[in-house]
């Protein structure tokens with residue numbers, strides 16, 4: 001059963017004019033320099049997406065623009081991750097997440113996604129922006145079994161149970177969601193170069209401020 005407290009965002013059905021692909025267990029390897037950008041309205045309807053986003057999704061630009069962002073939703077993604085993401089951005093806070101997306105062909109690609117809130121001068125939210133880079137392989141190796149457990153829990157006992165499990169999982173590691181995800185990224189960046197600002201930030205214990213991609217890669 002879906003209650004209001006579980007899902008505040010879902011007014012959008014997957015665009016019925018686009019067929020839902022059957023998942024294919026084959027990864028799409030993204031160019032390591034790719035930056036996949038999309039901008040949505042406050043309901044998550046895509047208003048703009050860049051060439052890297054279009055290309056990796058396998059859809060045409062005209063199929064994406066005007067569609068809800070769940071057009072690329074992969075059934076392996078735990079709902080609790082989107083719940084967390086919507087709760088944050090609706091509070092005007094940013095968040096970073098590992099997301100497995102499904103292309104039009106049914107194949108998948110993993111990204112690390114930085115969600116940023118856009119406001120007007122009156123402080124009203126106008127848009128959400130998502131910046132994505134290919135996710136480090138080692139991070140995906142760690143996150144895949146966690147997501148699988150979350151999905152299984154959700155399937156059997158609902159999102160409240162998976163939310164509690166995620167909390168317990170993080171508590172057991174003496175960490176919180178943001179610290180855990182940032183550590184997974186920074187520990188596994190390999191050759192990806194960090195901006196000089198990020199090196200300054202990582203030296204301090206100061207509360208993290210601003211978008212992760214801005215701090216770590218110098219892009220926003």
Ligand SMILES: Cc1cc2nc3c(=O)[nH]c(=O)nc-3n(C[C@H](O)[C@H](O)[C@H](O)COP(=O)(O)O)c2cc1C
Pocket residue numbers: 009010012014038039040043044068069070071072073074077082099101115128129130
């Ligand atoms: C800026 C922005 C970017 C998003 N990017 C993705 C994405 O890349 N993949 C995805 O599955 N959902 C993305 N979402 C979340 C979707 O809107 C949706 O909540 C999610 O796919 C779950 O779909 P469902 O509610 O139909 O289960 C994004 C939302 C916003 C606001």
